[in-house]
Amino acid sequence: MKWLKNALHDKVAMASFTFLVLIAAAGIFAPFLAPHDPKAVHMDMRFAPASWEYPLGNDQLGRCVLSRLIYGIRPSLLWVLAALVLSVGIGGIVGFVAGYFRGRLDAVLMRLCDVMLSFPGYVMTLAIIGIMGVGLENILIAFVLSKWPWFARVIRTSVRQYAEADYVRFAKAIGISDWQIMTRHIALVATPDIAVIASSSLGSMILQISGFSFLGLGIQAPNAEWGMMLSEAREVMFSRPELMLAPGLAIVLTVCAVNFLADALQTALDPKLGRSRQKPQALVSALDTGISGKSGR
Amino acid sequence: MGRYLLKRLLISIPLLVLVSFCTFCLMQFSPLDPAEVVLQAQGVPQITPELVAQTKAELGMDKPFIVRYLDWLLSCLQLDFGHSYVTGKSVWSLLGPAFVNTLKLTLVSVAAILVLSVALGVICALQAGKRTDQAVRAVSFLLASLPPYLLAAILVWYFAVKLDWLPTSGMDSYKSYLLPVAVTTIGYAGIYFRMVRSAVLGNLHEEYVRYSRACGLPERKIMLHVIRNSLQVTTAVFCMAIPVILGGTVVVENVFAWPGLGTLSVKAIMSRDFPLIQAYVLVLAVAFILFNTVSDVLQAALNPKLREEL
Numbered sequence: 189m190k191w192l193k194n195a196l197h198d199k200v201a202m203a204s205f206t207f208l209v210l211i212a213a214a215g216i217f218a219p220f221l222a223p224h225d226p227k228a229v230h231m232d233m234r235f236a237p238a239s240w241e242y243p244l245g246n247d248q249l250g251r252c253v254l255s256r257l258i259y260g261i262r263p264s265l266l267w268v269l270a271a272l273v274l275s276v277g278i279g280g281i282v283g284f285v286a287g288y289f290r291g292r293l294d295a296v297l298m299r300l301c302d303v304m305l306s307f308p309g310y311v312m313t314l315a316i317i318g319i320m321g322v323g324l325e326n327i328l329i330a331f332v333l334s335k336w337p338w339f340a341r342v343i344r345t346s347v348r349q350y351a352e353a354d355y356v357r358f359a360k361a362i363g364i365s366d367w368q369i370m371t372r373h374i375a376l377v378a379t380p381d382i383a384v385i386a387s388s389s390l391g392s393m394i395l396q397i398s399g400f401s402f403l404g405l406g407i408q409a410p411n412a413e414w415g416m417m418l419s420e421a422r423e424v425m426f427s428r429p430e431l432m433l434a435p436g437l438a439i440v441l442t443v444c445a446v447n448f449l450a451d452a453l454q455t456a457l458d459p460k461l462g463r464s465r466q467k468p469q470a471l472v473s474a475l476d477t478g479i480s481g482k483s484g485r
Numbered sequence: 486m487g488r489y490l491l492k493r494l495l496i497s498i499p500l501l502v503l504v505s506f507c508t509f510c511l512m513q514f515s516p517l518d519p520a521e522v523v524l525q526a527q528g529v530p531q532i533t534p535e536l537v538a539q540t541k542a543e544l545g546m547d548k549p550f551i552v553r554y555l556d557w558l559l560s561c562l563q564l565d566f567g568h569s570y571v572t573g574k575s576v577w578s579l580l581g582p583a584f585v586n587t588l589k590l591t592l593v594s595v596a597a598i599l600v601l602s603v604a605l606g607v608i609c610a611l612q613a614g615k616r617t618d619q620a621v622r623a624v625s626f627l628l629a630s631l632p633p634y635l636l637a638a639i640l641v642w643y644f645a646v647k648l649d650w651l652p653t654s655g656m657d658s659y660k661s662y663l664l665p666v667a668v669t670t671i672g673y674a675g676i677y678f679r680m681v682r683s684a685v686l687g688n689l690h691e692e693y694v695r696y697s698r699a700c701g702l703p704e705r706k707i708m709l710h711v712i713r714n715s716l717q718v719t720t721a722v723f724c725m726a727i728p729v730i731l732g733g734t735v736v737v738e739n740v741f742a743w744p745g746l747g748t749l750s751v752k753a754i755m756s757r758d759f760p761l762i763q764a765y766v767l768v769l770a771v772a773f774i775l776f777n778t779v780s781d782v783l784q785a786a787l788n789p790k791l792r793e794e795l
Contacts, residue, residue, distance in 0.1 A: 303503050306777070308732035311769045315508075318754045318762035319515045395632050399736045402634045403751055415632070422638050429642055436635045443630035451626075 201452030204445035211442060212269075215261030222255035227410045235428055244434050247417075248424050253434050256412035260435070263324050263407050264414040265442060268394050271328040271335075276386045278332065279339025284378075286340065287347030288370055298344070301337035309334055313396075317405055324407040327400050331393065339385065346381040350374045380457045387450035391443045398439055414439050489785050489792040497778045501771060505561070508767045509554050512759055520544060522757055523570050566764035571756045576764045579749060584768065587738070587745035591730045593662055594669040598730075599723055601674045606681025607712055613686060625675040637668045637740040654742035665741045669734060673726065680722055684715035717787045724780035728773040 214221055223243070230250035238245045244253035282301075286294040307315070316330035350356065351374060359369050398415030400406040407413040409420075414435040421431035512519075520540040524532050541547055545556065560567070566576035605625075609618040628636075641664065645653040652661050688694065688711045697707045731746070738747030746765060753761035785791045 303500065303507060306500055306504050306774050307507075307766070307770045308729055308773050310735060311732040311766055311773075314735065314750055314754065315511055315762065315766040318750075318757075318759070318766075319511055321757070322754065391630065395630075398632060399634060402632075403736065403739050405751065405754060415634075418632075418635060418638070422634075425638060425642055426646055432635070432638060436632075439632055439635070440630050443632075444627070447626065447630055 198452045198456065200448050201456075204448040204452070207445045208442070208449065211261055211265060211445075214258055215266045218258045218262065222252075222258045224252035224255045226251060226255040226259040226412045228252070235424075235431075245430075247431055248420065248428070253417075253431075256417060257414070257434055257438055260412040260414045260417060260438070263401070263411070264398055264439070265394065267324065267328055268331075268397050269390070271331045271397075272386060272390055272393055275332040275335040276339050276382060278336040279341075280343050280382060282336070282340040283343030284347050284370060284374070287344035288351050288366070288374065290348075290351075294344075297340070301340050304334070304337035305341070307334070310396075313400070314405075317400070322405045322408065324401070324411075324413070327397060327406050331397065335389070335393075342385050343378065343382055346378050347374055350377050380453075384450070384454050384457060387446065387453055391446040391450065394439070394443055394446065486786065486792065490782060493778060493781055493785070497774055500774055504770045504774065505558055505767060506554065508763055508770065509557055511766065512763050513550075515759065519570075519759055520546065522759065561764075561767065566767075567760040569753075569758050569761050571758045576760050579761065580746070580764050580768065583744060583746045583749045586743065587731060587734060587747065590662070590665055590669070590734055590738070590743060590745060591727060594666050594673070594730055594734075595723065595726055597666055597670040598674050598677055598726065601670060602678035602681050603716070603719070605674070605678045607685055609678070610682045610685035610689065610715075611708070613682075621678075625678060628671055629675045633668055633672045633736050634740055636671060637664070637737060640664050640667060641740070654740075655744075661741075665734075665737050665743055668737050668740075669730060672737075673730060673733075677719075677722065677726065681715065681719050684718045685711060688715045717784075720787060721780040721784040724776055724783055728769070728776040731772060732769045 223241070228251060230246065233242070233246045233250035234248060236242060236246040236250070242252050242254065244257065247253055247256070282297055286297040304312070312334035313327070313330040316333060317326050320326040320329065356369060356373055359373055397406060398413065398418075401413045401415035402419040404416075404419065407416055409416070417435035418432055418439075421428070421435065424431060518537065520537045521532060523540055523544070524536060529536065545553060548556070564577050564581075566580065568575055569579060572579075605621055609621050612618045641653050644651045644664065650660075651663055652658075655661055691714075694707055694711060697710070698704075734743075734745065735747035735751065737743070738745045739751055742748065746769070750762065750765045752758075753765065
């Protein structure tokens with residue numbers, strides 16, 4: 189657990205982590221924290237400036253910006269996190285099975301991933317939304333469906349390298365079951381790798397999902413979501429540009445924190461690589477945009 | 486090299502077939518009955534079961550699945566993607582011009598990304614750890630956290646509204662390219678510049694650099710070798726950037742009302758225009774595979790070691 193210790197020593201990482209935990213907690217306890225109903229329209233309060241009652245002012249329908257911001261954490265961060273966990277979970281299972289058992293199963297699973305990865309990420313998501321219709325749930329489903337193959341690929345590569353290690357061979361030789369080897373001996377060493385790819389794709393996922401909401405493909409009005417708040421603010425951008433400030437800052441700060449954390453995690457896991465070469469980082473971001481989804485071919 | 490080329494091309498054929506099959510299947514999973522969607526889109530007041538059956542026959546949906554797939558594939562090969570449910574126009578007449586517009590935006594952006602990221606990547610790698618490197622990386626880190634639509638909105642607000650230099654949207658003159666290209670470039674240059682940087686850094690640690698230094702080769706000449714070797718890796722990456730950006734301009738196009746694929750696809754999704762969505766997915770997936778093949782071939786041409794892998 190040395191890597192965890194390293195990560196704890198990093199002040200920026202700790203600050204980011206604390207920030208994210210606070211944001212997530214605010215999202216979970218939104219009904220207790222939000223001063224007003226995020227959907228309550230007060231036409232007499234349109235574009236009201238910040239006041240004690242409405243700390244961040246009111247939007248074009250007189251709704252409380254702060255409350256909308258707090259409720260917006262749920263779709264913008266918490267649900268994205270859930271989608272990420274789910275796709276890493278599916279990718280992890282497939283990756284473990286393919287990387288550990290090898291052979292024909294591996295070939296079949298990886299060809300399946302190849303086919304999935306031959307659709308560019310954005311297009312795959314758009315296609316799935318196109319079929320199932322717009323809405324946040326459909327976007328999240330689309331994300332899980334389009335993201336798991338490359339998680340599977342990366343995790344498989346990582347598992348493969350451990351599955352060949354001498355200690356795993358030894359464990360096999362003395363007759364420990366496959367299940368136990370996978371859970372006790374491989375899962376533990378592969379966890380850091382999985383943590384790195386998961387955390388480094390979270391930032392871009394948040395941006396993409398808020399982008400879909402911005403386009404009107406995601407969550408539907410009157411629900412609050414940061415991307416959608418920005419899209420609503422854009423309509424009155426020329427007269428009230430200040431409405432873009434709160435949701436914009438929320439997204440930028442959150443994604444920044446996520447990226448800092450991902451970076452720190454990577455450095456903590458492999459200090460030498462993190463400081464000098466930064467190879468895995470480039471690789472991960474490349475995979476993230478679907479450029480080299482064929483690294484192991 | 487010839488053998489490699491042949492093998493690589495043979496690999497992409499089944500992939501293309503599979504992708505087309507997936508695209509076709511995708512539309513079968515739709516929870517809506519296409520015949521009903523067509524009738525609704527055409528504004529038929531009352532949808533009777535007979536009308537639905539008739540439309541189904543017209544659309545050829547009463548045939549078996551495989552027959553429909555083959556029919557569809559054959560007509561797709563002739564660029565006949567059917568007719569839009571909403572406007573009734575042929576899909577290709579909508580998709581073709583949009584594809585060209587998006588391709589223009591993509592190529593200009595890729596050129597800008599290439600120049601910017603190679604320049605920054607090489608400079609940062611040579612200055613690794615120094616102030617320039619740190620500053621550039623910090624800025625790229627911040628820009629990576631900025632949603633493209635927010636960046637676009639800020640740029641529009643400043644350059645198009647406040648200064649009134651550039652048009653806010655559309656595609657009229659070279660001026661309309663500036664903002665969309667800037668947003669796309671800033672969004673992707675951060676990723677690619679890091680790749681160039683790490684490739685150059687990786688090469689700097691190679692044995693041949695130490696050897697050339699030991700032999701007393703001038704530093705400038707060594708750098709030339711390093712840069713040439715590291716660009717080898719990045720050629721493939723940039724080749725793949727074209728289809729990635731082709732599919733990734735959705736947000737930018739919508740913000741700037743660019744008459745391209747992104748705008749078209751979002752419109753199609755909103756109106757549930759299935760033939761259009763299907764054609765969009767197929768065209769981009771095929772482009773993705775083709776560019777992937779080209780990138781692999783290019784890479785193999787540059788690096789003989791890779792040819793043996795296949």
